[in-house]
Amino acid sequence: MTPNSNIVSALKRVQETMRGEMDRRGIALKAVSFDSGLSYSTLLSYFPSKEAKAEPALMPVSALYALCGAVPDDILSLLLPAGRLIVQAPERIDHDEIAPMLREYLRCKDDAHHPESEAGREIGAGEDNVLRGKFARVRAAA
Numbered sequence: 001m002t003p004n005s006n007i008v009s010a011l012k013r014v015q016e017t018m019r020g021e022m023d024r025r026g027i028a029l030k031a032v033s034f035d036s037g038l039s040y041s042t043l044l045s046y047f048p049s050k051e052a053k054a055e056p057a058l059m060p061v062s063a064l065y066a067l068c069g070a071v072p073d074d075i076l077s078l079l080l081p082a083g084r085l086i087v088q089a090p091e092r093i094d095h096d097e098i099a100p101m102l103r104e105y106l107r108c109k110d111d112a113h114h115p116e117s118e119a120g121r122e123i124g125a126g127e128d129n130v131l132r133g134k135f136a137r138v139r140a141a142a
Helices: 003-025 029-036 040-046 061-067 073-079 095-112 125-141
Strands: none
Touching: 003 073, 029 040, 029 061, 061 073, 095 125
16 A cells, blocks of 8 residues: 555544544534535535434545634544644734733743742643633633
8 A cells, every 4th residue: 555545544544533423413514505605515525423424525626725614623623644733813913912921821831841830840730720811821821
């Protein structure tokens, strides 16, 4: 089997996983069709139901483009290699609002690396929770 066919097989399995996740969340293909502009029959070829027992057609990049906004980003991200995500960039960022939050995050991170902190120079579980909370505030503001 050539590397290319391995990729094709892997992507088809991911498309099956995506269909399962859309079904689990109650995301109807007809609604996706309406929101994406892709025909229902085309979507069925990319995301056949389990009952159909059909192999999915390989979805082109143009379909991925059309699905942005019609299918949640975390489901679309399944198509990407591990560690990669599809995220929507904010239209506007209030840099003045985010700057103090970033400084506070960095101050806490530096404190967590202090030799006398919870886990010494490593970040301890409690410190990690605090840092995650501070980072979540930054993401929410962005």
